[in-house]
Amino acid sequence: MIPYGRQNIDQKDIDAVIDVLKSDFLTQGPVVPKFEQAVADYCGAQYGVAVNSATSALHLACLALGVGKGDIVWTSPISFVASANCALYCGANIDFIDVDPLTGNLSVDELSHKLKITPEKLLPKVIVVIHMAGNPCDVKSIAKLTQTYNIKIIEDASHALGAEYQIYKVGCCAHSDITVFSFHPVKIITTGEGGMALTNDLMLSERMKTYASHGITKDSTLMEMKAPWYYEQQSIGYNYRMSEIHAALGFSQMNRLDIFIQKRRRIADYYNKNLCTEKFEIVKQDEFGRSSYHLYMILVKNDKRRPLYEKMKANGVGVQVHYIPIHLQPFYRSLGFNLGDFPNSEEYYKDILTIPIHPALEVEQVNYIIGTLNEY
Numbered sequence: 001m002i003p004y005g006r007q008n009i010d011q012k013d014i015d016a017v018i019d020v021l022k023s024d025f026l027t028q029g030p031v032v033p034k035f036e037q038a039v040a041d042y043c044g045a046q047y048g049v050a051v052n053s054a055t056s057a058l059h060l061a062c063l064a065l066g067v068g069k070g071d072i073v074w075t076s077p078i079s080f081v082a083s084a085n086c087a088l089y090c091g092a093n094i095d096f097i098d099v100d101p102l103t104g105n106l107s108v109d110e111l112s113h114k115l116k117i118t119p120e121k122l123l124p125k126v127i128v129v130i131h132m133a134g135n136p137c138d139v140k141s142i143a144k145l146t147q148t149y150n151i152k153i154i155e156d157a158s159h160a161l162g163a164e165y166q167i168y169k170v171g172c173c174a175h176s177d178i179t180v181f182s183f184h185p186v187k188i189i190t191t192g193e194g195g196m197a198l199t200n201d202l203m204l205s206e207r208m209k210t211y212a213s214h215g216i217t218k219d220s221t222l223m224e225m226k227a228p229w230y231y232e233q234q235s236i237g238y239n240y241r242m243s244e245i246h247a248a249l250g251f252s253q254m255n256r257l258d259i260f261i262q263k264r265r266r267i268a269d270y271y272n273k274n275l276c277t278e279k280f281e282i283v284k285q286d287e288f289g290r291s292s293y294h295l296y297m298i299l300v301k302n303d304k305r306r307p308l309y310e311k312m313k314a315n316g317v318g319v320q321v322h323y324i325p326i327h328l329q330p331f332y333r334s335l336g337f338n339l340g341d342f343p344n345s346e347e348y349y350k351d352i353l354t355i356p357i358h359p360a361l362e363v364e365q366v367n368y369i370i371g372t373l374n375e376y
């Protein structure tokens with residue numbers, strides 16, 4: 001089976017992990033800060049907080065922005081469930097903004113409309129925006145709308161390390177408060193499991209670090225008592241830390257990030273040129289961004305998606321569907337959401353199909369995938 005995505009590990013990655021295993025520190029050593037700095041520098045952000053998953057990073061981002069009981073968070077239904085779950089972890093309520101059915105990204109028009117019709121006490125504290133498949137959503141326009149309401153923005157950029165929005169790298173937080181990346185093996189670079197939050201706000205980064213480590217501070221200027229062995233827990237926190245072993249893999253992978261993106265873009269171009277567009281619609285890319293192509297997606301109309309899915313699987317091609325709209329998950333239905341609530345998302349879900357894209361795909365494999373699709 002040709003997987004829709006997979007990690008790309010070379011000997012240098014392996015050596016980097018082995019070096020850590022032979023060193024003094026398996027956790028809380030020098031490699032995690034090096035990795036944080038490398039990702040922050042690449043994206044043009046000030047501070048990085050490495051953690052054990054993007055899910056944890058999303059939780060920390062909500063906590064740092066003060067999301068709590070009684071607050072409301074908005075996100076869009078076309079994402080992995082973690083984009084919405086993070087609000088519920090904090091005791092907040094979740095609501096959704098519908099997507100552009102051609103891209104799966106949050107629709108700026110829908111947001112604008114929803115902000116206008118929502119009574120003030122039901123406005124969100126935070127909006128989590130997703131760069132679907134690595135195609136940047138229009139964060140600047142979104143921020144323009146939310147500023148007047150003092151709504152904070154978290155970018156769930158789990159798909160979008162290496163993507164560009166206008167003149168910016170996704171992650172620089174020019175139009176958001178915090179950006180989150182995932183390093184799960186199918187994502188752009190991997191640490192096995194892992195994630196990172198980037199921000200330009202020192203206070204937010206300090207808060208996220210504290211929440212990621214039990215709510216404990218060792219900064220004596222922040223403590224009531226002073227003693228060399230002393231530490232203080234000042235809030236409830238978690239253990240979301242990334243280990244040195246994971247960070248070593250991530251730091252080593254950063255060396256090939258640009259090559260990974262180049263390869264993904266080259267494969268996407270090839271698909272664009274060679275897929276039969278009479279049979280499939282290719283998911284639209286907005287002109288203000290440049291995708292990292294975490295996923296390559298086509299729209300298969302007229303209820304032909306399911307038979308095509310089955311045919312591709314039978315022919316050894318690991319197609320997938322990203323995503324089942326979050327509001328249709330049984331858990332979210334139990335919170336009161338229903339079929340019909342977000343029609344664009346449901347429409348997008350009906351036709352969408354992810355076909356393989358990752359840096360190690362060979363030309364013959366890509367040709368085989370195109371041939372199998374086109375003969376359908």
Ligand SMILES: *Cc1c(COP(=O)(O)O)cnc(C)c1O
Pocket residue numbers: 052053054055056079080082083130156158159181182183184193194195
């Ligand atoms: C993968 C993913 C996550 C979760 O990432 P983990 O590192 O596995 O916790 C969150 N949001 C989106 C959009 C993702 O694709």
